[in-house]
Amino acid sequence: MPGTNLTREEAQERARLLTVDSYEVELDLGGAQEGGTFRSVTTVRFDVDGDALSGASGTFIDLVAPTVHEAVLNGESLDPGQVFQDSRIALPSLVAGRNELRVTADCAYTNTGEGLHRFVDPVDDQAYLYTQFEVPDARRVFASFEQPDLKATFRFTVTAPEGWKVISNSPTPEPEGAAKNVWRFAPTPRISTYITALIAGPYHEVHSSWEGQGRTVPLGIYCRPSLAEFLDADAIFAITRQGFDWFQEKFDYPYPFEKYDQLFVPEFNAGAMENAGAVTFRDQYVFRSKVTDAAYESRSETILHELAHMWFGDLVTMEWWNDLWLNESFATYTSIACQVHAPGSRWPHAWTTFANQLKTWAYRQDQLPSTHPIMADIRDLDDVLVNFDGITYAKGASVLKQLVAYVGMDEFFSGVQRYFKRHEWGNTRLGDLLGALEETSGRDLTAWSKAWLETAGINVLRPEIETDASGTVTSFAVRQEAPALPAGAKGEPTLRPHRIAIGAYELEGGKLVRTDRVELDVDGELTDVPALTGRKRPAVFLLNDDDLTYAKVRLDAESLATVTRHLGDFTESLPRALSWASAWDMTRDAELATGDYLDLVLSGIVKESDIGVVQSLHRQVKLALELYAEPGSREAGLLRWAEAALEQLRAAEPGSDHQLAWARAFAAVARTDAQLGLLAGLLDGTETVEGLAVDTDLRWALLQRLAATGRAGEKEIAAELERDATSAGERHAATARAARPTAEAKAEAWASVVERDTLPNAVQEAVIGGFLQTDQRELLAPYTEKYFAVVKDVWEQRSHEMAQQIAVGLYPTLQVSQDTLDATDAWLAGASPSPALRRLVTESRAGVERALKAQRADAAAG
Structure with missing residues (x-):
C-alpha cells in the first residue's frame, strides 16, 4: 500500500x-x-x-x-x-x-x-x-x-x-x-x-418519520430488492424512534440533519458506518433465516450506536484520530444505556451482553503485546487503520461507564449537553469533553484521565476476607494488582482508581439471591471495606457487581466453590455473566484447566436463560477445546461436547432460540458417523427434530460441516447453491469448497486468495473462513512456511481491508507449537514489516503462545 x-x-x-x-x-x-x-x-x-x-x-x-x-x-x-x-x-x-x-x-x-x-x-x-x-x-x-x-x-x-x-x-x-x-x-x-x-x-425503499419536539424527521430504510421480503422495516423503525426519543432527551440538542436514512448494503466490511444522515449497515442484518434474540439485540445496539454518532462524531468531531476511541466508546456506551433505560425497551438487561461479549473482547485485546492506552498515539493513517480494536470500542466504553458511575449519570449528560452546544459543527480534543464534565460534576478529572486513558493494561481485583469461628466477617479488603504488561508492550503497570460494587449472595431455595450491596471507591494496592465486617459471611462475595469498572475479578476460595456448583443459579443474568466471564478469563490465563472449564460449562449452561450468554459459551468452549486443550485429550473433549450439544438440542423447547443455538453448536462439532449422519439427514429431510426449522442458513451450516469432514463434496455444494442462488449462497458455497479436507481444495482456496487478486472482499473472507478447519491441522501444516513467504508482499500490494483479512485470517493459528513461534520470530526479525503489519502478526503470535501455556496447564491438571 x-x-x-x-x-x-x-x-x-x-x-x-x-x-x-x-x-x-x-x-x-x-x-x-x-x-x-x-x-x-x-x-x-x-x-x-x-x-x-x-x-x-x-x-x-x-x-x-x-x-x-x-x-x-x-x-x-x-x-x-x-x-x-x-x-x-x-x-x-x-x-x-x-x-x-x-x-x-x-x-x-x-x-x-x-x-x-x-x-x-x-x-x-x-x-x-x-x-x-x-x-x-x-x-x-x-x-x-x-x-x-x-x-x-x-x-x-x-x-x-x-x-x-x-x-x-x-x-x-x-x-x-x-x-x-x-x-x-x-x-x-x-x-x-x-x-x-x-x-x-x-434499491428497495421503505419510508416513515419520527415526530417530536415540534419537528418531523423523514426516515428511510433501503436494501436490495432480493432481500425485500426479509426486511422487517417496522422493527427497525421502532428501534430508531426509541433512539431518537432517548438521545434527544439526554443530549438536549435537536437531531442535527434534515433526514435519517438507513441503508443495508452488500459486502460491507464493518457492522455499520455513521455517514451523516445516511448510515450504511452490512445487509446480513436483514435476516434471511431464523436467528436468536441475541442477533436482534446486536442489531438494535448497532442501530443505536450509529444514531448516537449523529451527535457525537458527526455534529462534533475529533480533531485527529487519537480520539477515535472517544467517538466509538461514547456511541457504544450510549447505545447500550439506551437499550437499558429507554421506556419499553426489549433489552433492559443489555449490560449483561456488554459484560459477556464486549468486555471479554476488551480483556483479550488488553493482554496482547499490542496493548495501548485508550487514547492511543496515532502517528499516521496506518496506525489508525489497525486500531479499530477492543480497546478503542469496548475498553473505552467500559471506562466511560465507570466515569458515569464516578461523576453521576445526570451530571454526565449535563456535561455532554454543554459539550454539544459549545462545539457544534466543530472539532474537539478529549480535554474539551472532560472540561465540560468537570463543570457539571465538580470533580477534577485530571488524575482519573491520566490513570485510565493514558496508560495501558488491566488490573486484577481480589477479595481478602477473614472470618471468625462463627462465620462472621472480621476483615474485608480489596487487593488491586497491576500485572506486568505483555512482552513488547509499551508502558508500565498502573494501579488505578475504581468505582465498584460488591454484592453479597445467599442460597435461597437453590437460587443465588443478592442480599446486600456496597458501592465504594477502590484506590491503591489495598482498600479496606469496613461496611462488610461484623456480619455473617454469605455464600458468595462478588467484586465488581453490576459491572461498574473495568478489571479482571477473582473470587475467594469459598465463593469460587459455591459459584462452581451454582453458577447457573444466580437469579439475575448480570452476575451470571460476570462469573462466566471470570471463568473464561481464568481458562485463557491458564489458571483453570480446559477440562475443568468444560465441566463448569456443562454443569451450568443448562440453567442459563440468557441466549446471548449461551451462544458465547458455545463459541468459547469450542475454542478452548480446539486450542487450549492438551492435544492428547482434545478429541475426547470435543466428542463429549458434541454429545452434550446433541442432548441439549433434543431437550430444548421446540422452536425456541435455545434449540436453534444448540443446533448450530452441534453442527459445528459433529464428528462421529452417527452425528454426521444426523446432519446429513436433517439436510435431506430424512431426519427431523421437532420444532427445528432447517431453513436456508442452517442448511449451509450443516453442509459446511459435512464438507469439512469429507461427507459432502462439489456435487452437494453445487446443488445447494442452485437452491440458494444468491450472493449469500455464493459466499456459503465458497466457504464449503475451501473447507473440504483435500490438498487440492486447500491449494485452490490459497491460490484464489493469495496468488490471484480478483475476489470481492466478502467472498475472500468466506474462503479464508473455510480454509482454516481445526480438524485439518496436518493438511494445513505446509501453509505456515507459505504464509511467511508471501504476507509482506500481500500487505504492500493489496488494499488495507483485503491485506488485513489475509494477514490475520491465514496466520497459522492452528499450528500451536514452538515451531510456529520460532518461525514468526524469524520473520519479524528479518522481514522488516511495516508497524501496522508487525502489530497484526505479533497479535496472532500471542494467540499461539497463550494456547501453548493453556495446553500445558490442562496437561498438568489432567
Whole structure:
C-alpha cells in the first residue's frame, strides 16, 4: 500500500495553513453497469492563512485515482504528470485568502468495500453502489483534504442510470434532465470528509418519520430488492424512534440533519458506518433465516450506536484520530444505556451482553503485546487503520461507564449537553469533553484521565476476607494488582482508581439471591471495606457487581466453590455473566484447566436463560477445546461436547432460540458417523427434530460441516447453491469448497486468495473462513512456511481491508507449537514489516503462545 499514508504532523501543518469552505462534487456513474472507472469532478474552495503561507512551501490535496485529467488552481492549469504522485496532488502556488481548485479525474470502482464499492446481485443482475470512507477513502471518489478537522460543506451532483435511487447526506432531490438521471443535492452542513456518503442503484425503499419536539424527521430504510421480503422495516423503525426519543432527551440538542436514512448494503466490511444522515449497515442484518434474540439485540445496539454518532462524531468531531476511541466508546456506551433505560425497551438487561461479549473482547485485546492506552498515539493513517480494536470500542466504553458511575449519570449528560452546544459543527480534543464534565460534576478529572486513558493494561481485583469461628466477617479488603504488561508492550503497570460494587449472595431455595450491596471507591494496592465486617459471611462475595469498572475479578476460595456448583443459579443474568466471564478469563490465563472449564460449562449452561450468554459459551468452549486443550485429550473433549450439544438440542423447547443455538453448536462439532449422519439427514429431510426449522442458513451450516469432514463434496455444494442462488449462497458455497479436507481444495482456496487478486472482499473472507478447519491441522501444516513467504508482499500490494483479512485470517493459528513461534520470530526479525503489519502478526503470535501455556496447564491438571 505505497504512497497512501498521511502523518499527524502533515495533517497539523495543513490545518494550520488552510480552512476549507466548500466542495462541489460531480460524479458520472452512467457507466456503472460496465464497472471500471467513473468520472469525478471536484471544485473545492478554501482559505489560506497568509502568515502561515509565508513559511510554507505549498500543500497538497488527496486523491486515489487511476487518472487525473485536469487540475486547475486559481485559474492556472497544473500539469497532472508533474503534480499528481501516489495519492497526492501538489498545490505549489497558493495565494493568501480565497483559493479555488478544480480537479477532473477518473476514479475506480472497488470490490474491496473501500471507496465506491460496486456489487452485482446475481438474483437480478443489477449493480448496487455504496461508499465507505472511514478512515481515508473519500479520496478514492473525489479530491479532498482527507483529515477530520478540515470540515466543509458538500454539494453532490450525480449522474446515474435512469430508474436508480440515489441517496446522500442531504435529502434526495427529484432527478433532472430529459432522462431524469441527474440528482443535484443541496449542500450539507459543515462535516468531515469521512462521513460523506453516496449510495446508488435500484434499491428497495421503505419510508416513515419520527415526530417530536415540534419537528418531523423523514426516515428511510433501503436494501436490495432480493432481500425485500426479509426486511422487517417496522422493527427497525421502532428501534430508531426509541433512539431518537432517548438521545434527544439526554443530549438536549435537536437531531442535527434534515433526514435519517438507513441503508443495508452488500459486502460491507464493518457492522455499520455513521455517514451523516445516511448510515450504511452490512445487509446480513436483514435476516434471511431464523436467528436468536441475541442477533436482534446486536442489531438494535448497532442501530443505536450509529444514531448516537449523529451527535457525537458527526455534529462534533475529533480533531485527529487519537480520539477515535472517544467517538466509538461514547456511541457504544450510549447505545447500550439506551437499550437499558429507554421506556419499553426489549433489552433492559443489555449490560449483561456488554459484560459477556464486549468486555471479554476488551480483556483479550488488553493482554496482547499490542496493548495501548485508550487514547492511543496515532502517528499516521496506518496506525489508525489497525486500531479499530477492543480497546478503542469496548475498553473505552467500559471506562466511560465507570466515569458515569464516578461523576453521576445526570451530571454526565449535563456535561455532554454543554459539550454539544459549545462545539457544534466543530472539532474537539478529549480535554474539551472532560472540561465540560468537570463543570457539571465538580470533580477534577485530571488524575482519573491520566490513570485510565493514558496508560495501558488491566488490573486484577481480589477479595481478602477473614472470618471468625462463627462465620462472621472480621476483615474485608480489596487487593488491586497491576500485572506486568505483555512482552513488547509499551508502558508500565498502573494501579488505578475504581468505582465498584460488591454484592453479597445467599442460597435461597437453590437460587443465588443478592442480599446486600456496597458501592465504594477502590484506590491503591489495598482498600479496606469496613461496611462488610461484623456480619455473617454469605455464600458468595462478588467484586465488581453490576459491572461498574473495568478489571479482571477473582473470587475467594469459598465463593469460587459455591459459584462452581451454582453458577447457573444466580437469579439475575448480570452476575451470571460476570462469573462466566471470570471463568473464561481464568481458562485463557491458564489458571483453570480446559477440562475443568468444560465441566463448569456443562454443569451450568443448562440453567442459563440468557441466549446471548449461551451462544458465547458455545463459541468459547469450542475454542478452548480446539486450542487450549492438551492435544492428547482434545478429541475426547470435543466428542463429549458434541454429545452434550446433541442432548441439549433434543431437550430444548421446540422452536425456541435455545434449540436453534444448540443446533448450530452441534453442527459445528459433529464428528462421529452417527452425528454426521444426523446432519446429513436433517439436510435431506430424512431426519427431523421437532420444532427445528432447517431453513436456508442452517442448511449451509450443516453442509459446511459435512464438507469439512469429507461427507459432502462439489456435487452437494453445487446443488445447494442452485437452491440458494444468491450472493449469500455464493459466499456459503465458497466457504464449503475451501473447507473440504483435500490438498487440492486447500491449494485452490490459497491460490484464489493469495496468488490471484480478483475476489470481492466478502467472498475472500468466506474462503479464508473455510480454509482454516481445526480438524485439518496436518493438511494445513505446509501453509505456515507459505504464509511467511508471501504476507509482506500481500500487505504492500493489496488494499488495507483485503491485506488485513489475509494477514490475520491465514496466520497459522492452528499450528500451536514452538515451531510456529520460532518461525514468526524469524520473520519479524528479518522481514522488516511495516508497524501496522508487525502489530497484526505479533497479535496472532500471542494467540499461539497463550494456547501453548493453556495446553500445558490442562496437561498438568489432567
